[in-house]
Amino acid sequence: MTRRPLAFLCVLCIVIFAVLTYFGLPPERGQAEKGAVYKLLEVPRDVTVTGEVLRSEEQEDYSYLFLKQAVLSVHSQTYNISNVRITLKVPVHYAVGVSVSAFGMLKPIEAPTNPGQFDRAFYYRLRGIGYTMSGPQIQVLSSHIHPVSEGLAIVREALRERIRHAFPKEAAGIISAMILGDKSLLTEDVRTGFSMGGVSHMLAISGLHISLFGEGLYRLLLLIPFFGRGRKKGAGALAIVILISYAVLTGLSVATIRAVIMFAVMRGADFAGRTYDPPTAIAFAALLIVIEQPLYVFYSGFILSFLAVTVFTVFYDRSGIVTGLILFLVTLPVILWSFYEFSSYTILINFIVVPL
Known part of the structure; x- marks a missing residue:
């Protein structure tokens, strides 16, 4: 942390927010009455x-x-x-x-x-x-x-209806959940099956997919001559705007917000000629999310999301099996504390369904 003062400052601020939130400060809207x-x-x-x-x-x-x-x-x-x-x-x-x-x-x-x-x-x-x-x-x-928010809502509804009519019922629910963050089309059997297998996270929009999409979009936009000499900044800024719009479109999940912020930090570092530091970006993303809603520090989804990306960042040079085992051991206490149960074959199934 001494080499990363900004990351240390972000973590310190998150701890302060956690303590204040635990004691009910600042009060939420309507709390007084x-x-x-x-x-x-x-x-x-x-x-x-x-x-x-x-x-x-x-x-x-x-x-x-x-x-x-x-x-x-x-x-x-x-x-x-x-x-x-x-x-x-x-x-x-x-x-x-x-x-x-x-x-x-x-x-x-x-x-x-x-x-x-x-x-x-x-x-x-x-x-x-x-x-x-x-x-x-x-x-x-x-x-x-609100024209922008309403426009995105209309687009989301139109895409959901397209998916619902284009695919069988079970497939439509899975695709809608993974692409739009909309789980309303999921059947109870699918929900139960994914939950019992310990792979419910597969039905959520992945931060990794957001990062890959953002980087691919950025490189594609670089090919457009419209931006001229400032094509890096122009392409990066447009990619960030598109990612933010997609995040709003899909419901602003923690993993999505984290991935968008980290992508924006990466592009910002590139614009400024600085080296992108993933741990600092992770801490900065966590702080921004907590500032917007301090209660997230006690939310299992927030904790698991940032634990996962931290493990992958720290142990990126290890084999997939080793990283997967470390991830399981690190997240297991949070899972047990939050859900009081876990699937005994979660590791095996995740090795099969998640490319490592």
């Missing part, structure tokens, strides 16, 4: 929630609507609350950026009651979501749209 809101919701009643559409997801016979900057109104009182996930009983699309009002029964997302149970509350809390509402009456208050 959370007790009062929970007390109000103890009595089942219909309430009004207004907010801006963050995302809209349509399924075959229902849809999800996510509201940010939500405000709860009960009688004449208003409360700032965390984001809300609304379940609509019909497939309907609301554009990103539109302000809406929802009238229905609001419920806090409950924490797990048993050790090892999926922590749905924490999963949604990472995304700023603390409440759900089902089947409410929706009224559009403002037609203002």
